[in-house]
Amino acid sequence: MDLKSSFSGIFESILSKEPLFKDKDILRHSYTPSELPHRESEIKQLATILAPALKGETPSNILIYGKNGTGKTIVTKFVCDLLVETLKKNTNFYPVTPIYLNCEVTDTQYRILANLAKHFGEKIPFTGWPTDKVYNAFKKSIDEENRCVIIILDEIDKLVSKSGDTVVYNLTRINSELKNAKVSIVGISNDLRFTNYLDPRVQSSLSEEELVFSPYNARQLEDILRQRAEMAFKPGVLDEFVIPLCAALAAREHGDARKALDLLRVAGEVAERENAEIITEKHVRRANEKIESDNIVEVVRTLPTQSKVLLYAIILLEERGSEMVTTGEVYDIYKRMCKSLSLDILTQRRVSDLISELDLLGIINSHVVSKGRYGRTKEIKLEVSPVGIKLVLEDDTRLRNLSNFKFPQRRLF
């Protein structure tokens, strides 16, 4: 029998399997449901603050705080959608234009202004213009009409930590330069302390109103999951313990609703792949492991080459039995590795920053310790299992030769 005929009908048989999902997209982050359980009071508060926009008044600027997956973004988008719908139904109201920007992606003054201006039809190159020119183009384009522009700066803390508060400062003061339009700002942050880094003037004008989103508890997460699961899955495919388990696991991670939804979705996918007819606790546990390892693998795979070499050096040092690895040791091995790969060698200062980045990504854990007479350094520890990560690193063609890297004979420490 030839190969092809042994696989004949493979697609038919895959597709003929009864799927467990009715609509998987309902479990994705991007989906905005028609109801947001346990966020009624936040919706009301935000709507109350933004409502004056419809009457042609400038709403107060708002800062929204809350950990990941507490519904900040979804509530803000939900309220803005409502605002726009209200506007469509009732033409007596003053026009309102909400603009959503994620500052993790749009993270410089230039890009923020260029993005805003593009919303009003301005053609702005992604680089090349002086920033004040972009600012003026934006100002001119919004001021052509009587309207209220609500600028939503999601992850505003990332913008401020990277590019300072100049854009925010300019945006909070733009109203005094506008004749027709009005601007108000909604800043969303998951770092409560980020206003400490702001100029006091920006701080006070940005946080005219503050909203804090507390984490969901396990019971609330269950409600959210039940609501979505009803729409996402076929009836009767969920074991009764699945939702409480997803909720409990996510509640442990500061009540992250996104995590809870991911768990449920991936558990469904795992079960489907196994041809199971019912999704059980076992699938949730497997989903939990899969999500964690997929995330790490993806992060490591997309690391710049230099960081990959650095990480490889840390792994080898740990494999050699060092409980704690220090910057100096890592830098020494890193230099040797770069030499053997004919890569440029970065300075220790730069490497120190790369180590901090790896820490931020959760791949390693580093903290500064003083060893007294023997100086101050970072102690570095891997946060992930070295075996899998090593394979991911060796998968990079530029690093492949490191698999037979020889440690220097001399003990380093």
Place this chain on the structure above:
DNA sequence: TGTCCACTGGAAGGGAGGGCTT
């Protein structure tokens, strides 16, 4: 008590690479 180590981490600035304007 002072010294001194092995760094840390802030600041400033270089330069390459993207682009625009004149």
Place this chain on the structure above:
DNA sequence: AAGCCCTCCCTTCCAGTGGACA
């Protein structure tokens, strides 16, 4: 083509530091 601008990645410089040791 020359002169700018913005961003990213990096180097150089250097003050600062916690705690072991003399």
